Amino acid sequence: MDQNNTQREEENQMYQRFEAWYNAVDESIAYTNTLSNHTKRSLGKEMLLQIKTRANISSSKKYKPFPFSKKILGYAAAIILLFTVFLFLQKGTTITYNTDYAEIKVIRLPDGSQVKLNGHSTLYYSKKKFNANREVWLNGEAIFLVVHKQNNQRFSVHVSDSTSIEVLGTEFNVKNRTQTSIALREGKINFQYTGKLDNYEVNIQPGQYLILDKNSSTYQLKNDVAIDAFFLWQKHKLLLNKSTLSEVLGTLKETHGLEVAIADDTLLKRDASGSMPLNIGVEDMISNIALLYDLDINKENNQFIFQSKQRVTHK
Secondary structure, three states, X not given: OOHHHHHHHHHHHHHHHHHXXXXXXXXXXXXXXXXXHXXXXXXXXXXXXXXXXXHOOOOOOOOOOOOOOHHHHHXXXXXXXXXXXXXXXXXXXXEEEEOOOOOOEEEEOOOOOEEEEOOOOEEEEEOOOHHHHOEEEXXXXXXXXXXXXXXXXXXXXXOOOOEEEEEOOOEEEEEEOOOEEEEEEEOOEEEEEEOOOOEEEEEEOOOOEEEEOOOOOOEEEEOOOOHHHHHHHHHOEEEEEEEEHHHHHHHHHHHHOOOOEEOOHHHHHOEEEEEEEOOOOHHHHHHHHHHHXXXXXXXXOOEEEEEEOOOOOOO
16 A cells, blocks of 8 residues: 555544544533634634644655645644633533523523523533532522532532632522622522632621622622612512612613713712613613603714703793
């Protein structure tokens, strides 16, 4: 058998190995789908470039180089990308849930616990390890109704590499966006923080509300709060209790993607109390906000602008 036939046979064998491995990792692809298209393209281009660079390294030995085709390079890039993600996660097969803006999704975990995922949020856990460790990871906001186990097995919610929440059986709301906050309705929570600047644990009791400042690594634990207000979003309602316009717009931008311009930044300090529905259209939502904060609405180039209400004076 000549050298060309030998190389073709080796190439066919490589194709078969690549295809078998590629098809075996279908479950891991589910997590890569949670990456942005830009991130996936960047990773793919970088890995493909490295593969091509290595394949084209010159050698002092005189032999005919193996004819790497574009198809083989494509398989190799995909394999390396998937394997890199797998090593990065180190949590086995990952089950991931995402919500769009304004969407609420109810999730039943393998242990029977229930999660209500707010708009523009992500929850994931290891399918292989969940029953052993009951760990989930959250980016966004969710309400947890955790089932208590007879063996007192803990349930953990991770919101970052340094921050986690441990419970036995309880109902609580976790918000992990620009700030991390926890509102506890029932049960007990052990909040754990391990960072570069400090590390500590805080036991949270029913009716308490904890806010973590991600920049300073400090926290506030509040007792005198309307705890039910943090759970109303599951009923598509927003409760305002002397809430500033800045706070409300920040919340609705995170959960509904609402974008509104402000004519005067001093308006952001206005506060209001009341409630408003969230399962309505954008224009109705903007009108409700304007009514609550006594504002006028202007629209320029498809952009809504809040401005001070013009008072009519009678002479």
